[in-house]
Amino acid sequence: MLTSPxxxxxxxxxxxxxxxxxxxxxxxGNSYILVGTCATTKYAIAKSYKNADARSTVAYLxxxxxxxxxxxxxxxxxxxxFANKLVKDLLKALNINNTYSNAYRPQSQGHTEKFNGTLIDxxxxxxxxxxxxxxxxxxxxxxxxxxxxxxxINDATKNTPFYxxxxxxxxxxxxxxxxxxxxxxxxxxxxxxxxNIRDELPKLLADRYLKNKKHYDSNKxxxxxxxxxxxLIKDENRKSKFAYRYNGxxxxxxxxxxxxxxxxxxxxxxxxxxYKHVSQLKKYKER
Numbered sequence: 204m205l206t207s208p209x210x211x212x213x214x215x216x217x218x219x220x221x222x223x224x225x226x227x228x229x230x231x232g233n234s235y236i237l238v239g240t241c242a243t244t245k246y247a248i249a250k251s252y253k254n255a256d257a258r259s260t261v262a263y264l265x266x267x268x269x270x271x272x273x274x275x276x277x278x279x280x281x282x283x284x285f286a287n288k289l290v291k292d293l294l295k296a297l298n299i300n301n302t303y304s305n306a307y308r309p310q311s312q313g314h315t316e317k318f319n320g321t322l323i324d325x326x327x328x329x330x331x332x333x334x335x336x337x338x339x340x341x342x343x344x345x346x347x348x349x350x351x352x353x354x355x356i357n358d359a360t361k362n363t364p365f366y367x368x369x370x371x372x373x374x375x376x377x378x379x380x381x382x383x384x385x386x387x388x389x390x391x392x393x394x395x396x397x398x399n400i401r402d403e404l405p406k407l408l409a410d411r412y413l414k415n416k417k418h419y420d421s422n423k424x425x426x427x428x429x430x431x432x433x434x435l436i437k438d439e440n441r442k443s444k445f446a447y448r449y450n451g452x453x454x455x456x457x458x459x460x461x462x463x464x465x466x467x468x469x470x471x472x473x474x475x476x477x478y479k480h481v482s483q484l485k486k487y488k489e490r
Contacts, residue, residue, distance in 0.1 A: 230338035244367035
């Protein structure tokens, strides 16, 4: 039976947090992203860390509290990076309630996971161009998602998450001709990179939508994978046309969105979970 969600009317009265799985290659020494979403405004904040552990979680929460003020309740899964003494001690000291999602009801963290899926799509695109610099532009990614209407309208209020939190929509620094002629070349280059990201994201999202739509429309049945199903993964790095196009089989661990799955793969002799787009996956048939 589907229960009614808790209605919260105050920003940051309820804050949902979740780690994104390791992103390869690391950027500035960081491989993990911790994302938090305000239940009222749907405003999301993402920060990158070297490890997905209790210390990273505490550092993240302190940063959020110093920036936005006290949080009423923290909601997360039961991973050890959240359900541990260090985090519990911090929340107790600050009089913050903490709740955990039921393993059988992942929709309780739906807004955070939806944001994560969009963020992963963006990072996947830019990683191809500058593999080790994705963390440098993380703020640009999540601000763009939270402040633009093509991705971030709140269904109930018809406003963007940024507006619901701050009371206004942000003006882009590129909308005003205020940059001094004496600005150093290094700063101008960095601003140009940011402008390119800002300008490219709408096209990226539109292209991805059209590409997915074309792919799905060309097939009568959309490819779907089940939990624990075995799949093959496309080899994007094969050096010879005679090499196998797909590697595997590997196991589906989780479905993040209609087009994104978490797959358990073998890397450096260890089992790790990675995000994979549906276009990279193929059903495995037992012989």
